[in-house]
Amino acid sequence: MNYKEKIKFLHNVFGESRLQNDELELTVRCPNCGKPGKRKMCIRLDTDLYHCWVCNLRGRNVARLVAMKKPSAVSEYNQKFKPAGIANISTQSLPEFDPVSLPENYRLIMENTRDPDSLAIRKYAHSRGISDSMLWRFRVGYSDEWKLRRRLIIPSFDGDGNLNYWVARSIDKDPYIKYVNSQAPKVAIIFNEIDIDWTKPVHLVEGPLDLVKCVNLNATCLLGSSLTENSMLFYELALNNSKIILSLDPDARKKQDKIADLLKSYNLDVYTASPSFGDIGDMSPKEVEHLVSHPVQWNETSNLQNRIKDL
Ligand SMILES: [Zn+2]
Incomplete structure (x- = not known):
């Protein structure tokens, strides 16, 4: 996809900009905290995620950012440049x-x-x-x-x-x-976020007793077997464009498929590495490490194959 028009549009709205990261990110002056010459607001052109390194203003709908700077430009932005299929996640709705x-x-x-x-x-x-x-x-x-x-x-x-x-x-x-x-x-917290490096692949398991077995992995748990768009965890994964490896227990395979589909619909890189029998919580850290060392990339076909297997 060519972002030439989008870049030009955003440049005009924010007055100054610079491309970086393989021309996928545009940095502009933050409409919240920015001073002239300081481009600390980082916009992902493909996903519409944005994040200011100074004031931490973040979201995944650049139209909101445009509205802060130039409200009259919002409708043109939505018509021409808003990525298709991306809903507007916001942490504002979290309890x-x-x-x-x-x-x-x-x-x-x-x-x-x-x-x-x-x-x-x-x-x-x-x-x-x-x-x-x-x-x-x-x-x-x-x-x-x-x-x-x-x-x-x-x-x-x-x-x-x-x-x-x-x-x-x-x-x-x-x-x-x-x-x-x-x-x-649960939706408003990320379990042991303190241990997570969002720039590295993130492993997701069901509960804290599974998580303790991921002692050598970059992991957190869902506190259950579902993940919704309106949760802090989903928000961070999407914001950081993290690579995700799902390791739910075998009895939650359908729920895992659902989570994978949802993450994939946001263009995230999703893998699965689930035990074929037994629970993560009953495995040793070494066994878990071995299990996740060969994750399977998730795509529409793998979902279809799983559904056929279930018939
Ligand atoms: Zn800012």
């Missing part, structure tokens, strides 16, 4: 939530190895293939809070290192409630 805090008297398992509660949880962790170093690495802890007793608690931190979620898994065999989660809405 607000109160800051998450750690459970009462939260302590790390590995710092309290003599405490009987901690001991029982550590034993459970070992039985699930979660080693001491993984308990350290994922900052796994426990709490005295009544509803959280005998639960392995995995905290999650956002990109700035602030707590944004936690998950508490019962260590008992047939618990009344298997998981107790913190209150924040």
Whole structure:
């Protein structure tokens, strides 16, 4: 595709511009924070994602950016240059939530190895293939809070290192409630975003107990088996144009297909690497690494083949 006309149009709107990254990105003066001569607003010409490196203004609909600078140019932009098939994702519609805090008297398992509660949880962790170093690495802890007793608690931190979620898994065999989660809405957070490098391929698994097995991978979890466009995770993946490798459990194959289709519809590079039987959470980190070392690229044909297999 030739972006000559689009570049000319955007140059006229923002007054100054420069092409970079194989002529796929145009940098312009940010309509929010920009000073003359400073082109910190980066626009992807193919996907319409934009991001200012200074004020962090970001989105995926350049029409909104045009509106900030020259409202009269918006309709022409939408008619001529808006990429087809790209809906407008925005984080504005995400629910607000109160800051998450750690459970009462939260302590790390590995710092309290003599405490009987901690001991029982550590034993459970070992039985699930979660080693001491993984308990350290994922900052796994426990709490005295009544509803959280005998639960392995995995905290999650956002990109700035602030707590944004936690998950508490019962260590008992047939618990009344298997998981107790913190209150924040799942769509508004990214589990352990602090560990993710968006410029590298991102691995997605279902839950935190799968994620701990991805100890050597650039990974996060869905906190379930679905992903919607209106979620922080989807937004970041699209914004960063990340390469994505999906590793959901075999019983979620159809849901995985759906996620792959959705990501693909945003032109993202999608791969799958799912176990044919058994769950990621029951595998060792080495086995998971081996599994994802040969991911299969997702395209319409692979989806069709999967559907035929299901018949
Ligand atoms: Zn800015």
